[in-house]
Amino acid sequence: MRFRPGTVFLAMGLLLGGCEAGPDFVRPAPPGISAYIPESVSLNLTPGHDEPAQTLVAGQAVPRAWYRLFHASVLDGVVRQAIASSPTIAAAQATLAEAQQAVLQARGADYPQLDLAVSAERQRGPSNLLGQQPGKPLPTYDLYTVGPFASFSPDVFGATARRVEQQVALARYRAYELAAAQLALTGNVVTEALTIASDRAQVGAVENIIADDKKNVALVRKKFAVGRAPRTDVLLAESQLANDRALLPPLRQQQATAEGALTTLVGKYPAQWSPPAFTLSDLTLPARLPVGIPSALVHHRPDILAAEAELHASSAAIGVAVGQTYPSINLSASLASAAIDPNELFKHSGLIGFVLGSLTAPLFHGGALEAQKQGAIDAFRVSAATYRQVVVQAFGQVADSLRMLDQDARLVGAEHQALLVADASLAMQRLGYKAGRVDVLKLLDAERSDQQARLGYTRALAERYLDTVQLFVAMGGGWSEQRALDSGRPLGARTVRAAPPSGAAPGAAE
Numbered sequence: 001m002r003f004r005p006g007t008v009f010l011a012m013g014l015l016l017g018g019c020e021a022g023p024d025f026v027r028p029a030p031p032g033i034s035a036y037i038p039e040s041v042s043l044n045l046t047p048g049h050d051e052p053a054q055t056l057v058a059g060q061a062v063p064r065a066w067y068r069l070f071h072a073s074v075l076d077g078v079v080r081q082a083i084a085s086s087p088t089i090a091a092a093q094a095t096l097a098e099a100q101q102a103v104l105q106a107r108g109a110d111y112p113q114l115d116l117a118v119s120a121e122r123q124r125g126p127s128n129l130l131g132q133q134p135g136k137p138l139p140t141y142d143l144y145t146v147g148p149f150a151s152f153s154p155d156v157f158g159a160t161a162r163r164v165e166q167q168v169a170l171a172r173y174r175a176y177e178l179a180a181a182q183l184a185l186t187g188n189v190v191t192e193a194l195t196i197a198s199d200r201a202q203v204g205a206v207e208n209i210i211a212d213d214k215k216n217v218a219l220v221r222k223k224f225a226v227g228r229a230p231r232t233d234v235l236l237a238e239s240q241l242a243n244d245r246a247l248l249p250p251l252r253q254q255q256a257t258a259e260g261a262l263t264t265l266v267g268k269y270p271a272q273w274s275p276p277a278f279t280l281s282d283l284t285l286p287a288r289l290p291v292g293i294p295s296a297l298v299h300h301r302p303d304i305l306a307a308e309a310e311l312h313a314s315s316a317a318i319g320v321a322v323g324q325t326y327p328s329i330n331l332s333a334s335l336a337s338a339a340i341d342p343n344e345l346f347k348h349s350g351l352i353g354f355v356l357g358s359l360t361a362p363l364f365h366g367g368a369l370e371a372q373k374q375g376a377i378d379a380f381r382v383s384a385a386t387y388r389q390v391v392v393q394a395f396g397q398v399a400d401s402l403r404m405l406d407q408d409a410r411l412v413g414a415e416h417q418a419l420l421v422a423d424a425s426l427a428m429q430r431l432g433y434k435a436g437r438v439d440v441l442k443l444l445d446a447e448r449s450d451q452q453a454r455l456g457y458t459r460a461l462a463e464r465y466l467d468t469v470q471l472f473v474a475m476g477g478g479w480s481e482q483r484a485l486d487s488g489r490p491l492g493a494r495t496v497r498a499a500p501p502s503g504a505a506p507g508a509a510e
Contacts, residue, residue: 022319028384030295030296031395034293037403051413052287054464055289056291062472064478067186069286075193082189082265083182086185088185092177092178095177103171106160106163109163114148115151116148117148119146120144122143141340144340146337147335147336147337148335149332149333150333153328158319163320166320183477193275194280195258196258197279198466199251199255201279202459205454205458209247229440236444237444240444280461297394298391300479302476304394314376314382324372324373330357408467419457422450425449426449429447
């Protein structure tokens with residue numbers, strides 16, 4: 001019988017092909033909860049006093065361009081400019097493209113490798129090979145060879161498939177990281193824009209307070225000039241004016257800091273670009289706040305999807321490590337032309353070739369292979385714990401946003417009422433001071449109360465906007481699993497496919 005190495009290795013593959021390296025990955029199940037917080041929150045957030053109301057819409061997904069709900073075209077333009085110019089997004093896009101090329105590189109192991117080999121060597125050999133009589137001194141001659149060389153390592157035990165699966169999971173991880181970076185950038189841009197608007201509103205409130213202080217100083221000076229008020233009243237009024245003026249520099253510094261942060265987020269230099277003059281009056285508070293169901297949150301938060309992809313990659317890494325403990329098969333073949341004269345290389349008489357099959361089975365590696373496998377399992381446990389932590393934090397952020405929005409509505413109503421009372425009290429104290437029935441200390445106390453009420457009301461208004469942004473971001477900002485993958489497709493040569501989610505988790509039979 002003739003020895004056929006291809007038949008032998010095919011038989012070995014059929015016998016051993018039932019063993020596949022490592023466990024199959026199973027996606028973690030969503031948390032089995034039906035609510036974000038234990039206490040009940042009113043779906044209608046109505047502050048009263050003609051303040052705009054908000055309604056929580058349960059079971060509705062956040063729109064993709066959620067920032068447009070503020071109905072500010074200037075804000076929309078800044079968000080788009082930030083996404084287009086941000087170095088952080090550019091770096092994430094390049095990282096994703098690199099990961100996608102790693103997938104293609106790993107898939108290359110599924111195909112035979114074909115190379116062209118060209119060699120020239122000097123040899124000393126038996127004289128009869130060169131047509132000389134035996135017994136003569138061994139001649140020295142040059143040997144030239146040229147021809148293709150093919151090799152192939154069949155993936156009998158699935159180690160290559162696990163390596164490809166790992167790279168696919170890592171590419172998904174990078175795609176979700178890109179989505180998370182875009183969501184974070186969008187949320188930060190809108191937050192800084194609202195912070196600028198809030199600071200401008202507070203500066204305006206303080207400027208109004210200073211204008212009232214100037215009126216009080218003029219009133220007290222007028223009474224002092226006619227002898228109806230002591231000098232101390234003038235000094236107290238001027239002191240109040242100076243203290244209120246001191247409130248402006250910190251607020252303007254906060255505004256400048258927010259403007260600088262927004263400039264950085266847009267990827268511009270401060271001398272090159274200035275943020276628009278955002279004001280709260282130019283923005284519309286979203287009236288309907290979508291709140292998705294808890295079980296769907298894990299598929300709408302890019303950071304959760306990234307943690308899941310990292311968990312998948314860790315699972316595949318176990319298969320890669322297990323594959324190192326199985327035998328490896330290598331098939332190779334070569335067909336070359338050899339001659340001692342380069343001019344004779346491509347003649348039929350000089351053709352040589354070989355077919356080689358080899359099997360290498362690990363016997364003893366000092367415990368390194370077992371340690372590598374156990375290390376991969378431990379790394380999977382780390383990824384599993386990280387995934388759980390990311391999910392817990394995500395649900396906590398949604399719960400905090402819902403509680404804050406509920407309290408914001410209550411706070412705006414209370415601050416509005418406090419401002420109405422403070423304005424009325426201040427007006428009465430001024431009339432009483434003009435009539436000589438109220439001393440200056442009571443007037444200044446009423447002014448301080450009115451000042452605190454104005455600033456408190458302005459901050460409460462801004463907090464409703466900011467916490468609305470936090471809810472949109474905490475709900476995933478309109479992202480979904482497929483949208484995150486689609487966002488990175490133009491950057492790669494091929495669409496990354498997912499490994500089948502069926503099978504058992506690490507710890508099952510390998």
